[in-house]
Amino acid sequence: MIWETVIGLETHVELATRTKIFCGCSTSFGAPPNTHCCPVCTGMPGALPVLNRRAVLLAVRAGLALGCTVSRRCAFDRNNYFYPDLPKAYQISQLYLPLCRDGAVDIGGGKTIRIAELHLEEDAGKLVHDPWTEQSLADFNRCGVPLIEIVTRPDFSAAEEVIAYLEKLKLTLQYLGVSDCKIQEGSLRCDVNLSVRPAGSRELGTRTELKNLGSFKAIARAIDYEARRQIELLEEGRPVVQQTRRWDENKDATFPMRSKENAQDYRYFPDPDLPPLELEEAWLDSLAAAQPEMAWEKAARYQTQWGLSADDARTLTGRKPLADYFEAVVELGAPPRRAAGWVLGQLLAALGARGLEAEHIPLPPAALARLIHLVETGALNRNTAARVLEAVFDAGGDVDGYVAAHGLGQISDPAAVEEAARAALAANPKALADWRAGKGKAKGFLVGQVMARLQGRADPALVNRAVDALLEESK
Amino acid sequence: MEFYNLTALELAAALKKGEVSVAQAVQAARARMEARREDNAFLTPLSPAPESIDLDASPLAGVPMAYKDNICTRGVPTTCASRMLEGFVPPYDAAAAEHLTAAGAVCMGKLNMDEFAMGSTSETSCRGPVRNPWDPQRSAGGSSGGAAAAVAGGQVWYAIGSDTGGSIRQPAAHCGVTGMKPTYGAVSRYGLVAYASSLDQIGPIARSAADCAAVLDILRGRDRRDSTSVELPGGPLLDALTGRVKGLSIALPEQYLEDGLEGGVAAAVREAADTFRALGARVETVSLPALDWAVSAYYILACAQASSNLARFDGVTCGRRAPEGRDLAQLCAASRTQGFGREVKRRLLLGTFVLSHGYYDAYYKKALQAAALIKDGLNRTLEEYDLILSPVAPTAAPRLGESLSSPLEMYLSDLYTVPANLAGLPAVSFPCGLDGEGMPVGVQLMGRALEDAAVLNAAHAFQLATPWHKMHPEGGKRP
Amino acid sequence: MRMSEEMADYVAGLAMLELDGEERREMAGELEKILDYMAALDSLDTAHAPPPGPVLPLKNVLRPDEPAPSLPREELLACASARDGEYFLTPRAVE
Incomplete structure (x- = not known):
């Protein structure tokens, strides 16, 4: 049987703001752990979020560049789950009224990828496992760094298309100044949703979600691996299980990640701490006009x-x-x-x-x-x-x-220039003859020859003078 | 006259005139805190030694006061009366505390309350119930029970509480003092440990409407750190207290005077309506059917938001960690199970359920719509009338131990107070009489959004004409 | 609304709470009573309800992208349940 692969992407991109999305802590990468933190981004009791204007601006710019419709009215929702990298135990995101919808990205070769939505949300912190104490160390510097999540329709059919899309996305966002898109520093992260189906079928197969993709190379390899894995399962008559799988760079394979995938019940509801955004048509128009x-x-x-x-x-x-x-x-x-x-x-x-x-x-x-x-x-x-x-x-x-x-500049020692000029004349008797015959151009040639002998470093006036003197002498 | 019979404004005036020193006022407060220790109003009593209070800083500078223990105070434990927050000492002040400190407030400590403000009797506190200064066998109301009891018992001249569904107004009524829930957003919520973010509001409990106006003048103001905060229009509220209600129209929702209302309370509310009539206001009964859904809408919204707001207390990054736990999930669950009391757990379960997959539309979304209808109904009534008069609670203060056995009944007793939170309207509760057993009864006035001055002025007018707010639990009953 | 013990368990799991047998039964019963009362909301006609929203018509509350001081790390970590000098400590997170 001939199989086709169906892929959709969820890409998270950190916005190039100076401060976090809901507080004034710095977003700069690489600071000592837990030094870019405050009561707001670490969810301390009583702290409240206030939205960063520039995060909205950058997200709208991205939406416009990806051909999205920017919502005139949007709002924030809480995505509730327990995990120690999320100190509030909810992520402020947008579910019910996202910022942008329905975009499209032309990836060349006549192929267009549809963007389902683009929304604003906050990043979580980082956990480092300490093998000695069997504990995890939590660093909340990244908590609250503004992100846009860009969700495509399942429009890709191969890894090359995914890479082409990501390259284009990266270029676009870099050119907009929306993000530096450094995949190594995690400012661009990509999750892949992948399923396979018999070629020509209209129904989607059961999909898996691939995470921990740390480079474009890893994304391409993981897609190829996972498509092969699913096809092999189906050809053996076994089902694909809907699950999240982790790409293991060293083993060159994907492995199941969350055992309780179906227990994820995020209980989204509108965040009562944040009034809605109502974007003015005129403002959106002015942004569209000012796209770089x-x-x-x-x-x-x-x-x-x-x-x-x-x-x-x-x-x-x-x-x-x-x-x-x-x-x-x-x-x-x-x-x-x-x-x-x-x-x-x-x-x-x-x-x-x-x-x-x-x-x-x-x-x-x-x-x-x-x-x-x-x-x-x-x-x-x-x-x-x-x-x-x-x-x-x-x-x-x-x-x-x-x-x-380093004396690489012009040579201004007349003796050195004269020496070079003598050598040049001696080496070019034809030019000398031409000059005598009244061909003025021959002098220019000889000057060039002298220059060349001096690696172009001589003072042109000095060279001219030396050549003139020798020509005069040879008359 | 004992200091503790003075209002906050009267004490402030005496301080400014030099008749009393701040140290003497603090000493008097300490003596009262000692005398009324059995009321269990304080969780963290302090012994401030204020040396450099600028008595010109505000109309209330130098007056001893206290905070409900869900308002963050830098360097002072803030526990929400929960084991979960034992040992939590915030490294920041709530906006309200910043304002008050700048205004020369003298903080006597942190006050007992229902755990995380979840309760109507201050019995869910992990540190035991607050006793009503009028009768130690009765509840002081809740959740700001410590605040109301401390003011009623003369321990402090005013206190700062929070009101999510009546938590300032109802204990004020049960303790015979005045409590004000400002328009939503008038006081910054920054540093108030969130229960239900769209409903929570900080406000004063004091011995008169004028005191409440003076405190609210200090608390109010748009705060850059609270996206939902607003600036109350107009000058000082204190200056707006004309004491005149002549020509005002007041609506009295008829279903509020029907079943469920205790006889003594109904009589006191009717008498209050008569007092306003006598003062020249027009009082008419109206029908407000949407109010019937208020309690359901309120508990769905409040519990759902609480389930999210309190999720951060997991013993991992925040909150007291359980001593054991095999792995992350277990430690987190053990910490929460041990750290939260039963009422909090009940509300977290209810709130989690109404948001869970498949139930959001039927519960949370429906409750949002019901709240919008209630707000709409109240606003329409307030287009026609200046104020809405109602009871605060169906009964006077309940006996301790009677309420927690039936959560639903406890919830239903909030029916008069929750509409103001659902609609974000300013509402004041003030004493209007005593019931047959000599317990204080309060009445509530609700007004238009941002017109907090009108609400306080009407209560002030009432207090100029009646003696109820001057009653003191130790000073006999009806003067 | 029937609140089965299984449902109570599921909800408790989401809320990260443990219920022992007795408590599970009691809580399920109490929640059922409360939800029964709330079922009355079903009969409320919300077809013409105004759109839900904040109490006052606030919108576009934004702050400039200007840095504000972070909390000194000692003060931040002092609030943690477990810490070393640099990090919050948590039991090993799987994945």
Whole structure:
């Protein structure tokens, strides 16, 4: 039998606010445990939530970019369950009146994924198991970090489509400034709902939910594994059990997680602590009008406006910080195609060698722009410039200072220039003959030859003067 | 005259004039707390030594007072009269406590109550019941029983309570003092341990409507930390007390005077209506059928919200941890089972049930709709009338030990007070007589949202014309 | 509304409460009585009920995305049932 896989995604994305969704504690990642906590986010008695305006703004931006209808009126509900990473024992979320509904994401190849809804909610804390004491250690720094949950319809049929969707989602949200979408830091987390059915069937099979997917690679592998597992079960005539399964990276397999899956009864009800949101049409319109340029729009512009190749444009816009960096270099006067060459060449190589991400480029855009300028004006040749870039990359980017300190700049010793000029003339008797024959261009060639012998570092005026003097001498 | 016969405003005036020092007032309060220890009104008595009270800070600066023990006080245990919160010392003040401290309030301690404010008699406290200062065999009412008893017994001049379904007004009535539930949101709930978030409201219990106005002037104000808080419009409530009710129209819901109401209470309420007539108000009976659903709607909403609000007390991250427990779930269940008393458990079970899968629509959603209808009905009546007059409770204070055996009957006795919570309206309860056994009887006035001043003014007018609020349990019955 | 002991057990499980045999019977009985009384709500015509909502028509109560001080960790952990110097301690959470 031929089987087809049906997949839906629930993606949680942490919003790039400075403070938590319902209190003023910081959302920054990596702080010492339990130092970004207050009575509100740790659910201490009597504490009350107050909604962060920016969380709403970012969520609406995301909804608009994903083609959703933004609800004019929405509200918050409590999702009640006991777990030690949730100190209030309820999560404030949106069930009855979510912020956004009915979006769509074009993932290329003529395929569109429908978004069922996008809503705001709060994140839970983190538990670390201590093997020595058989206890768990709870860190509530992440409690109350704002999240959007984006729920798709079961529109995917393969892992590649899921990855394409996630890549697009990630780019979109990064470009919007909605989230940094770092899957390693957990700011983008994805649960997969998967079932299989005989090809052509209209009914959905029994689904399982896959969790603990820590990378795009893990997502793809887990989908492939789980689809195979379900197909094997069905082919053996055994049923698929509806359950939540955990992906085990080391074992390359999924394992059942919650034994009491059906005992989950979240008892949602409207949160009486939070009045509803009523969004003004005019505000939504102004937000829609102010949506930033998206990656694919930028890539198209790089090609038409600046003549970049499609590949270069796509690579540059593939990471917003890289595109921002590139544009900053161009803004500072570098010719776009040269700038693209440097960013995609030397700069990415330098980043790669250091294991750095594009948002952490230590070299200021102005330094690269200066370097390109020096090359363009012939003050440095390309190889020297590449050496300079490598040398100043982590050291503040003082290009001129480095060039001066290491004598890489113009050679201003007349004797050295004269020596090089003599050698160049001696090596190019034809050019000399041409000059004598009145071909003015030949002098330019000879100047270039002298420059080349001096690795482009000589003062052009000095070179000109030396060449003129020798030509005069040879008359 | 003993200090404890003064109202809070009278004591404050004496303090400002220098006739009495704050230390003397505190000493007098301590002496009364000692004398009335048997009432069991205090859970955590304090001996403040206030040295630098600015007597100009507010009209009540320097006056000793106390808080119901569900209002968080920084550095002072806040237990909600529950074993679950034994040892909990909040690192923050409730907004109400911040306001009062800034106003020069002198805190004498934390007051007994029904556990987590769940009860109508202050008998569900893990520290034993509050006794009514008028008769130690009777309940002081609840859940703010400690607050009402402390004020009635002259231990403090005013107290801060909370009212979710009548928890300020009913004990005030049972103890012969005045209690005010402000418009929902008028006082920040920040730092009030939540029972039912959409119904909870902090308010004063004192010896007169004027005292309540002075306290509410301190408590009121929009708080950035409470999304449901609002600013009461207008100037100081105290300045709005003209004492005139001439020309006001007052509605008296007819079903409130029918079955279930004890004879002595009915008579006292009718007499109160006559007093308002004599003062120049028009009092008419009206029909308000939606009120029949109030108790059901109230208990569904309150218990459901409580089941969520109290879920955080699991002995794991918050609340007293049970000494044993094999695993996480067991430890959590053991902590809750040992930490909560029976009434709390009953309400948590009821509240969990009405939210559980398959029952939400039939119960919780229906109750929300019923509440909306009740609010609508009350608001319509209040378009036609300025105020609604009603009993506070069907009987005077019940005898201790009589109420808990039948939870449903206890719940039904809240029928007069819960509508104000469901509709968020301001309501004041004040003494209007004594029943045949010499126990105080209270009457309630409910007004339009945000018009707390009108409600307090009408009660003030009544108190200018009658002696009931001046009765003291030790000072004989009818003066 | 019949409240069976099984139902009482299910609800107690959700509420994280343990009921022993006696208590389960009694609680189930009490809840049944209360729910019977509440069943009267069924007869309330809510077809024309105004939409439920907060008491006052509040909406869009928001705060700016500005940091406020967190609680010092010692004060935060002092409220915990069990703690070490850095963390809240809980029995081992499965999963």
